Amino acid sequence: MHIKKIETMRIAVPLHTPFKTALRTVTEAEAIVVKMTCNEGITGWGEAPPTHVITGESLDSIETAIKKIIAPNLIGHSLLGRERVFEILHTVLVGNTSAKAAVDMALYDCLSQFAGMPLFQFLGGYRNRLETDYTVSVNEVEEMADDAARYIQNGFTALKVKVGKDDIETDIQRIKAVRQAAGEAAVIRLDANQGWKPKEAIYAIRKMEDLDLNIELVEQPVKAHDLQGLKQVKDHVDTPIMADESVFSMYDARKVLESESADFINIKLMKSGGIYHAMKICTLAESFGVECMVGSMIETKLGITAASHFAASQKNVTRYDFDAPLMLADDIVEGGIHYQGKRIHLPEESSGLGISEIKKQYIQNKGSVSNA
Template identity: 30%
Template structure:
């Protein structure tokens, strides 16, 4: 069965954050009081409609404002795919890339919607469209992510997560108070003796600061699993310095958007792992390319999120379930908003520290029209 794209619609929404989730980046930029995202609907003449989500994150490298995303999709992206065959997603992605200037965030929303529509058309979940998981249950291992908080709050959060079945934790660090961050790491280790702890500085340190801080936090954890993006995204030499001096595996996040970035980081010996995020790679198609190049260079992959709402969370989980490259417990479920804007019967709830992706067609979620109307801001 074939289908042709007939319309692209954008719906800007502003969903208040339910709980504070501070990082070194959000502290530096004044925090994030709401999820100012953009929903995307791609309609076809076959009667199927695909949905996607854009999480612009303007403070990020290459980030955009919500209004800029809406304008780019209306003015550039829609003319590039309108009237084109749905099943030719690789060609459609190339068409979109040709009219953009490297803006991965809006491309991601379109790519999600295209895969959702094609999955619905073929009655297949997206993880099957992506080629996996071959002969295995579509399962995603998860970690518990904790923002920058006082040590006593970190202890309580870790203890609750352990009761739910978690023993892998990601703690946000990179702030000005190393002693408090050491105490926070110790709080997790004391609350959950078998905890596997990783830290994420979100570019919060200089290379010199990271070389000093990481060994101290490694000691506090009884051995860190890894440190994520300790230095600014454009300081590749600093990233390599931390990797060589700190004695802890380094995960590149903000420094890595494209397959070319992966190859460059690998050749310079700057990291051990790559954080794949659909929003920064440009969607499911390009995330597969990133994973392929990482594997070719011997780099492990971790699947992260940009604090997406329900649609983006579903896409993250579909990719993590499909890709054999994702080998670490991942942060694909935004626990504060993973069920937002989707029908209640389709809200995804993890079973402890893992999640089985449903075999529903497409992304496996349907927009809750009442909730969308409540939060739309156009």
């Protein structure tokens, strides 16, 4: 089974409400979609959104990396020698993790179709259903409380609350209001997106502990590079700490794990460069007794389908942040995962990702590299 063609497409779909974090505000989901064609009549799909403030990539850089560098080096290779193919993907250029992730998804889609298995079964098959949390964007206190109450009423039982944009006291007021609106039974996770300094984080988390706000975990409270600060926070609070932007690669993960700087790791395919290295990070974390969440950027159901298949396949992935497609004004994908409120069902009747097509009205332009 050889790679014949790799096509790229630009897509864009509006969000029904803006997505706000300490790092950015998003009103439209843009992405580069990859369509890979093999000579067995198999087609694989992948997606890469631009996330400038996290991965450093833009639509132009993702598209150029795939069309000018990755695709020409992969065309003609057999997927039956997949270790060689993934070696090429990850060594042909430095960084560009989102571009690599989109191609990685398409490769795994093709491989699992060739094997005649859904991707989550091909990767390990630990479970076939997931439950996602829902994100409360950082806004004024009253608006965040109203959003939290609405999401709980809609059946979500875990909320991921964005903080870190303003002063600490305002963040504490936000969390108090969200807890009151969501009720005592709701699981509340905080994500500061690197917005606090270590001492600020310790103060804020301790204050929330004193107020008995029952926070499940706090994600990336300090700057990504500040592992010493991350460990300082972890060692001085009772609430578990999760590393996100601090971990792109398995080498980053090893530093966090060996230094005991975090209680959990958030794996995102756009950071790891796709499933191939995400599997290694997950296995490494498990060897240290550290559980993982799998999260996402603002992606369509295409990218989240791939992330869901990976997450479902692994025992050590215990939390899921896959609400991005629910924020979009429309579903642009034919096939893939199926949402039923907070529950995500993975398709078992089709092999690979189970995606058949992208709705044409959202495709802005196309390009391709082939051996024809």
